[in-house]
Amino acid sequence: MTLFERIVAGEIPCNKVHENSDFLAFHDINPKAPIHVLAIPKKCVRSFQEVDPSWMGGMTSFIQEVARKLGLDEAGYRVITNIGYDGGQEVPHLHFHILGGARLAWVDLRENENQAKKSL
Numbered sequence: 309m310t311l312f313e314r315i316v317a318g319e320i321p322c323n324k325v326h327e328n329s330d331f332l333a334f335h336d337i338n339p340k341a342p343i344h345v346l347a348i349p350k351k352c353v354r355s356f357q358e359v360d361p362s363w364m365g366g367m368t369s370f371i372q373e374v375a376r377k378l379g380l381d382e383a384g385y386r387v388i389t390n391i392g393y394d395g396g397q398e399v400p401h402l403h404f405h406i407l408g409g410a411r412l413a414w415v416d417l418r419e420n421e422n423q424a425k426k427s428l
């Protein structure tokens with residue numbers, strides 16, 4: 309069982325933002341922006357690469373509802389999904405990071421590049 313399946317099952321608590329029969333949104337435990345929420349399907353699929361495209365309509369509407377509920381829809385926000393090792397995915401259960409509440413930086417994401425710069 310993935311960490312997020314355990315959250316869906318109520319075995320691990322979460323700070324819930326929104327929910328319907330298929331999807332759940334809750335605050336990220338280690339926020340990277342003033343508002344950082346995760347939106348997940350309740351049924352586990354490993355990543356975006358493996359999702360049935362027919363799920364994505366419902367997932368999209370759900371993310372839009374969450375953004376409205378958080379008051380992010382007017383000012384804007386960012387949606388990210390990490391996929392696999394190079395994508396930096398830590399939890400193997402599809403999730404979309406919804407980030408906002410401030411003007412977000414657009415940074416160089418290359419881990420090796422950043423490490424190389426640090427060692428100069």
Ligand code: AMP
Nearest residue numbers: 311322335336337338390396397398399
């Ligand atoms: P990723 O690296 O894309 O797999 O993102 C996993 C995210 O899950 C990270 O941003 C973590 O901070 C977050 N996370 C891990 N455990 C929890 C938890 N118990 N409740 C909320 N968020 C969590």
